[in-house]
Amino acid sequence: MSAVSIPARSEIAASLVAAPAQKPAPVAPRQRGAGWRLSWVGIAAMLVSLLALLPLGFVLWVGVDTGWETASALIFRPRVGELLVNTALLIILTVPLCTALALALAWLTERSDLPGARTWAWLAVAPLAVPAFVHSYAWMTVAPGLHGLPGAVLVSVIAYFPFLYLPLSAAMRRLDPGMEDTAASLGLGPWAVFFRVVLPQLRLAICGGSLLIGLHLLAEYGLFVMIRFDTFTTAIVDQFQSTYNGPAANMLSGVLVVCCFALLGLESAARGNERYARVGSGAARMPFKRPLGAWSAPCQLLPLATTALALGVPLFTLVRWLVAGGAGVWRLEEMGPALVQTLGLGLAGALLTTLAAVPMAWLSIRSPGRLQRLLEACNYLVGSLPGVVVALALVTVTVRVAMPIYQTAVTVLLAYLLMFLPRALISLRAGIAQAPVELERAARSLGRTPAQALWSITMRLAAPSAAAGAALVGLGITNELTATLMLAPNGTRTLATSFWAYSSEIDYAAAAPYALVMVLLSLPMTWLLYTQSKRSAGR
């Protein structure tokens, strides 16, 4: 079967529950009696993972420090119950809707002869280029009365369904039509074939994508603030703005962390242990594209409506506000520095994160083991935490313990590293997995040192995946809001924080140029994501 694909978060559970069926490339057996040697790679990986545990350790420590009485008074109160209900309802409603929409779109673009399927496929991924809070800003302009749970669910589905669409379309491409043919030959109708043969094979993709969406819903701030829907993250930021890092904010963080773990556990349970593989010789055929016939025109409506809502509304809003604001809103002397700072932080963050991911990725492919899986799981767990929890932890730790790096770019970059390491890790792992270890050994046998062999062979082969990982991290940093707001040094203005400052003063026209620039910056990275997903599908 082909290599690891986009459903990034599904690998989280893979590290937690050693799935026996998906063995990586064969690894040389450990020499008996060689003992347990910790190479510099191992030490580097362990350091990164320990760093990743900092926010988790912090939340625990604050909980212990506050004392059980205060902590329980702050946790077990009606407001927390309200927030829990809101969050649960949000996830329960959004994820199935996203799944249904993404399944329908993926099937239409991959397995039917819909005219313009390639265009619709790209348009289904393009909403990722628009940050979630810009979606919310657009809907507030178009439908000002929209608020609360219905508004939150609508905008969340629109903003996050590409996270499910990508793995589903990649998985559908890779499906072996032989199984569907067998089922059909045994007498099942087309719908039965879909539900009994196709859907179970998509389970991993659905679980991974749903987990990703669930974690994003827990972490999102800007979207829910503008649509006036209270979640844990909005409450934590409210508390932070009122008390800086008082116990109430940290207790809410603790509950949020528990919710994240619950989601991870749920996904791990839902994955099950079954895996699907082709048995027998030969290769899979190209999948059969079902002719739609008379349904072709009505079926066009679905991707059309989705594109109109997910792309049309934000673009229309941006154009409307830019036209209403006129040339006066393009304050280049403000936007220039903001753009430079965003690009600077994005590049530095992407480089740093990718470099930090190299030891762990190398270890997980070349010498996997129990300890390595545990360390990797730490990275993924922390990557699942919302930005606000990480920022809160770093703020308190630096103020109390590490004053020299307080309010410097180092802290912000550290926060980005903790939040976005999994993205770099997944891509790097896929890339290194595609670089056969035999080539590295051949280089060694020709006289290169281990480091030279690693650099000139493995890293070069893994470079495209590393670039994709760095692009994903850069995309995340460009659109990141909460951690930057809380940790940035004095005088820092990024595109996202400037947009936020203007839209908080309901100066929507002045915020529009920043939104436009953010979308334009994200487009190339989204394109990269799209092409990588096509490539990893093997076709």
Place this chain on the structure above:
Amino acid sequence: MNFPFKSLVSVMALGASLTVMPLASMAQPAQTVTPSADGIVVYNAQHVSLTKAWADAFTKQTGIKVTMRNGGDTELGNQIVQEGASSPADVFLTENSPAIALVDSAGLFAPLSPETLQEVPENFRPGHGRWVGIAARSTVFVYNKSKLFPAQLPKSMLDLAEPAWKGRWAASPSGADFQAIVSALYELKGEAATLSWLQGMKKNAVPYKGNGTVLKAVNAGQVDGGIIYHYYRFGDQARTGENSNNTELHYFRNQDPGAFVSLSGAGVLASSKHAPEAQAFVKWIAGKGGQEILRTGDAYEYAVGVGAKSHSKLVPLAELQAPRVEPSKLNSKKVTDLMTQAGLL
């Protein structure tokens, strides 16, 4: 013996220069402070546009560079307290007084120079002289003209907790502005009354994020009215008016808690490494330069300096019948606790 003309001339020159120099320095304000290379860091909780106007005019006049860190009142106040003596801040500007009182109670401010204190009348600064008021804003009830008639308006802010007002008014509970109003209520009416009012608010009020959003919602008719500060409506009317054309302001008067006038404060941090420049900045804002920007600019907040006039469009401060509240006594931590208890935070 020759008359010592040379020594006489030199003594007279010395005496003349000694008398003329201070007169000259009084004629040109504030040029006795030499600008340093990095200038001062201002932790700014005031509206960015207003502080930027102040900072730009100050830098133009004195050459002292100003770097701003923007945030909310309580966020920055708590941040300074957390940072303690190693805070990079030189000056702290707030929108309301609870946050500046918080920093002061942690003992982090340096006493302000007497010249600065002379710029502000006594009722607009606390007696201890560690911070001064630089601007003021009045609490108002903004209402939608087509939904509420003057006879239906609440007589007191305390009426809004009653069941008749369920779902009909809005506020921004997470903002420092509203928390300052609640702190005045706490100071005037005590803990029990404040808690019960907050619990009524939890049932009745629709929470929004930001006073500007409250104004927009009232204008759109999503709620009948809201508790905000006065200058939001004036500011919007001076721009396009699209967020306030359907609204009017109602001043509670009669020393009601809803007539609270909140004081914006400025203080110099004791740990500042650029104390003379920081003191100069605070003096400038409280003095003619800064207060003139309040009168002629688009901030529409009240000016508080000695002899300073506010913008002509505003209702004069003296007519507002604001309740007497000692600004240094306003307690933000207590208010946050009460609001958390009532389930608003």
